[in-house]
Amino acid sequence: MFWDFEWTFQIMPDLLSGLWATVQITVIAYLMALALGLAIAIVRRVPIIGSLLHFVMEFIRTTPLIIQLVFVFLLAPSTVSGMTVGILVLGVHYSSYTAEVYRSGIEGVSKGQWEAARALSLPTTRTWGAIVLPQAIRKVIPALGNYLIAMFKDTPLLFAIGVAELLTEAQRVGSADFRIVEAFTVVGFLFLLVSIPSAIVIRRLEKRYAAV
């Protein structure tokens, strides 16, 4: 019998603490990606700075996250923890995606809305805050939600910079006791345990918002 159930239960606390770290990292980095992405989507409409920013974001989006993680981790002063680097890089990387999502939402707001805001001589902040963004963001909620799941599934990459997330913990306890099969299989199941329910939630969100 190559599967040791008793051992599997023994390592569960370690793995669950890894999962908890994973969830924390995902949530903080996601909030960052949401805010930064929105800022980028708005600044991108400024003529010259916008195109420059577009190029930078395109570069970030088409190069591997893991290299960015390791690169920034190596350059960062040693006082900065891997966890901080991980959250920052994940947040910036995903903001290059969320910026595109916001952009498509903003472009989806019809021209008449802009014109009406202008005709009422609303200040820019009100035009964006009260007219454009509420309509734009509502439409892209499901797409944004997809990136939460995607980000969650990218957190194992933090393994490369030694953050004690789920995969790192599994590797640690698994190789200490020569029980790699159980450790990695449980990791797979834990991932499914989180990502399948969240996929169902996203599908609900799609039904609720995308049809508007």
Added chain:
Amino acid sequence: MEQIEFLIERLPRFLDGAWVTVQLTLGGSALAFVLAMVFGIMGTAGHWLPRAVSTVYVEVFRGIAALVLMFWMAYALPVATGFQLDDMFAAILALGLNVGAYGAEVVRSAINAVPRAQVEATVALNLSWFQRMRLVVVPQAWAQMLPTFGNLVIELMKATAVAYLIGVADLAAVAQQLREATGETVVAYSGALVLYYLIAQVLILGMRLLERRANRKLGRVTPGGGGPLSLLRPPSVGTRVGVAK
């Protein structure tokens, strides 16, 4: 200047790594494409059994991160079954299975989006199921799949970089080795990032060419307009953002 000399001196090493990355990308894409087509078409079947098989495949392999799959195949599989996969093969298998699951959803929804009347016409013409798929349904769905497939290919290319963690000598591994050997962190990693960026640009261009061809075959005007310059602009106006992941 020193850094540039360093980079030029090491260029062959970088190119070797880039070639492995390209191989991983092409191998993974080929596997993902086949899996996406098979499970995507199964997902549109009338009978519940193929549909259930397709759903299970999609949810399982989409739900597990490619790196976790890769680790499982490289480290857990040999212990559990006694088979040791080649590192490169394990990486391609993990990437293909993972991205194939995303692709299957794309194929399924593209086929379902083909107008019902088209399918009814094939029934009226007494075409077999195979003829219907090959001559009518897939060519129309194909044009719709391609923009999202383009995104997925880029995602897959980026995901190949994790293969260095199981010992594949790709571009990421070259960057790491150069850094360890010389201590030139910035040059080693920037060089790798630029090469990844260039590979991505080539892939994007190739996918746009494919997209154009698919649209032309259906007698549609390419959304970006004609001429070689239009290839530099994103062609698909109606591409849904955020479906790729």
